Amino acid sequence: MQDNLKRLLAYSSIAHAGYLLMGLAAASTAGVQSILVYLVIYVFMNVGAFLVVIAVSRATGGETSRNLRGLGSRAPIRALALTVFLFSLTGLPPLAGFTGKYLISPRWCSRAGSGTWCWR
Numbered sequence: 054m055q056d057n058l059k060r061l062l063a064y065s066s067i068a069h070a071g072y073l074l075m076g077l078a079a080a081s082t083a084g085v086q087s088i089l090v091y092l093v094i095y096v097f098m099n100v101g102a103f104l105v106v107i108a109v110s111r112a113t114g115g116e117t118s119r120n121l122r123g124l125g126s127r128a129p130i131r132a133l134a135l136t137v138f139l140f141s142l143t144g145l146p147p148l149a150g151f152t153g154k155y156l157i158s159p160r161w162c163s164r165a166g167s168g169t170w171c172w173r
Contacts, residue, residue, distance in 0.1 A: 056117045058106045058109075058120075065142060072157055075158070076157040084157075087153075087156040090153055090156055091153035094141075094150060095142075095153065097149070099138075099142065102138040102142065105134050105138065109128075121135075
């Protein structure tokens, strides 16, 4: 199991690259526009999460999940920020990550055609 928070965030970038490829698969200007919106949102989410992990690492001397224990009582603003960034990376509504993923999915689905898992 991955315990290093920086590596965990870096590995999640692979999944987010898949979302970008879905927008590219739409092969349309709307797909490219949705990729750009998602990319801007993703950069802010990921940089924010990395900055919180770096701040926690400097304060505790480590960057594992164990170093996050008690973060809510030690540094509640950092804990809240990390929570929002990670929930947004997950794509939970009403956060920006959900909006970015929501913009990409219909573009790809319109290209995929009927008989797919896409909603209409």
